[in-house]
Amino acid sequence: MVRIILNILLIALILFFCIRVNKSISLSSNIVNTENQICTDSLLMQNLLQKTLDIKELQQYYPVDEVKDRGCLILMKNEMILKEYDLKKMGKNVVFLSREEIKQKEITAYIEFTKIQLEDNASSVTLIYPTQGIYCRATFDRKECSWILKVSEIIER
Known part of the structure; x- marks a missing residue:
């Protein structure tokens, strides 16, 4: 027992x-x-986009007035940017529109990312801002979930 x-x-x-x-x-x-x-892929992308928009040399090209389509910054959704991210510029949320919406609303002031190459510890980005006639290339180094600008180049057309 x-x-x-x-x-x-x-x-x-x-x-x-x-x-x-x-x-x-x-x-x-x-x-x-x-x-x-x-540090998800989405957060990495959001941080990369924000760092790119915050490049010092780009600031002079952003709209500061409230003219029709220039009251806030507009990013074109495309194969590089498939969804909306929580981005801010000039104290306002960045607006994401498709190519069709941009054409339909006759918006001329928008930014289009034409290349986003994400690697483990580095990234490279290319964007165009047609209404300002600029083309920007930038490379970043990754530090944890953030990006540090390594080199940027702005070409005026």
Whole structure:
């Protein structure tokens, strides 16, 4: 009888230990997953786009008046930018429109990213701003989930 009770206690202790270990493993997995999710591909892209829009030499070309389509910055959605990101310029949210919407609304002041090349630790970006007649190329180095401008070049057409 004592032996049966000891076996039951031993089994209960083993089950209790297994449950505790499993919870511990599960909690540590969530922490790892949470840490990995902090810097998602989407956040990396958003940070890259914002850093590009914030290039010092580009600032002089952005609209500062409230003329028709120049009250806020407009980015064209294309194969480089398939979705909207939380970007700000001149204290306003950047507006994302498709090529068709831009044509339909007869908007002339917009930026189009023509190349975005993301690598593990670096990226390169090319954009055009047709109404201002500029073309911009920039390369960035990645630091965690942020981007540091390495080189930028603006060409006026």
